[in-house]
Amino acid sequence: MMTLTAMEHDISTPAAREKFFMCLYESAFPVVGKFVSSRGGTFQDAKDIFQDALVIFYEKTREGNLSVEVSDEAYVLGIAKHLWIRKFNHDKSTVPLDEREAVTLPDHYFPTVESGKLVSFLARAGKRCMELLQAFYYEKRSADQIRNAFGYGSAHSATVQKFKCLEKVRDMVRSKSVTYEDFTE
Amino acid sequence: MRTSLNEIKKTEDFLTGKLSAPEAVLMQARLLIDPVLKMNLELQRKVYALVTLYGRRKLKAEIEDVHDRIFHDPARAAYREEIAQLFSKP
Numbered sequence: 001m002m003t004l005t006a007m008e009h010d011i012s013t014p015a016a017r018e019k020f021f022m023c024l025y026e027s028a029f030p031v032v033g034k035f036v037s038s039r040g041g042t043f044q045d046a047k048d049i050f051q052d053a054l055v056i057f058y059e060k061t062r063e064g065n066l067s068v069e070v071s072d073e074a075y076v077l078g079i080a081k082h083l084w085i086r087k088f089n090h091d092k093s094t095v096p097l098d099e100r101e102a103v104t105l106p107d108h109y110f111p112t113v114e115s116g117k118l119v120s121f122l123a124r125a126g127k128r129c130m131e132l133l134q135a136f137y138y139e140k141r142s143a144d145q146i147r148n149a150f151g152y153g154s155a156h157s158a159t160v161q162k163f164k165c166l167e168k169v170r171d172m173v174r175s176k177s178v179t180y181e182d183f184t185e
Numbered sequence: 186m187r188t189s190l191n192e193i194k195k196t197e198d199f200l201t202g203k204l205s206a207p208e209a210v211l212m213q214a215r216l217l218i219d220p221v222l223k224m225n226l227e228l229q230r231k232v233y234a235l236v237t238l239y240g241r242r243k244l245k246a247e248i249e250d251v252h253d254r255i256f257h258d259p260a261r262a263a264y265r266e267e268i269a270q271l272f273s274k275p
Contacts (some may be wrong), residue, residue, distance in 0.1 A: 001254045021251040030267055037271040046272075051248050055241050111238050119238045130239050137233060138240025151204060163190040166197075171233065177228075 009061050012141075021054060027054075028076040030120060039084065049087065053079040056105060062140060078103045086110075118176060126172055129165035136162050196226050200233075 010016040029050050036046035053076050060066055070080050111119070118178065122130050133148060135141050143155035143162075152158040186194070198204045199212045216223050255261055 017244075017247055018251060021248050025251060025255050026264065030264075032269055033271045043272045047252065051245060051252070054248050055244055058244060074216070110232070115235065119235050119242065121265070122235060123239060123242075130236065133232075133236045134243065135238050136239040138225070138243075143219060148192060160186055160190065162203060163186060163193050166193050166229065169235075170193075171230050172226065173231055174224075174228055
């Protein structure tokens with residue numbers, strides 16, 4: 001069975017991410033499945049929790065926020081335990097967490113219904129811009145990498161297009177908002 | 186860049202703490218007296234959150250593909266059996 005250390009992760013391309021997730025499925029899913037099963041959860045619960053844990057693990061890897069002293073499997077299990085507590089409103093004290101599992105989940109990880117609908121709308125009506133914006137802000141690719149991937153003449157052009165897309169999507173979100181108060185929480 | 190795009194860039198720099206201290210103070214003062222600027226800032230903050238959701242959805246689709254491959258790969262029958270055992274009723 002393959003394992004990865006935090007220093008060896010390559011998550012820069014879809015092919016590299018596939019390998020990354022494949023390794024984690026092999027090494028960490030059985031551990032998470034055992035935990036979820038022991039708490040009375042189903043296979044579907046384990047799958048959902050594990051996939052969310054992989055997303056968060058990816059984000060922490062991308063940010064360089066991984067501790068090299070903790071194995072990937074332990075880290076993913078720690079995230080999964082926290083997700084289990086949050087998702088099913090379980091009492092934290094009933095889930096055994098050791099100090100290696102002191103991970104922080106992103107704020108507002110589970111989206112509101114309103115945000116989910118807005119994303120679906122933007123995925124349909126503003127796909128090109130959403131692709132560009134997620135390459136910059138979610139994947140955190142450089143302007144040069146994005147210039148190549150999206151076919152812009154220069155990194156500067158890609159950056160200008162990023163701001164144009166921010167403006168376009170901002171105005172689409174405004175048009176979909178019912179009241180100003182929706183955005184002042 | 187045109188003025189509206191420069192405003193978006195400045196808003197981004199403000200939200201990410203990249204403005205100099207005097208520029209940030211000026212921005213805070215403008216936000217107090219300019220409701221349109223304030224609304225645009227909140228909308229822009231919302232856009233970043235929506236882009237994160239969009240990115241996560243794309244990533245989840247990649248992960249789902251991996252799940253499908255693993256759970257349909259004849260070479261991984263033993264792995265699937267190991268997982269199935271975890272959820273079999275005693």
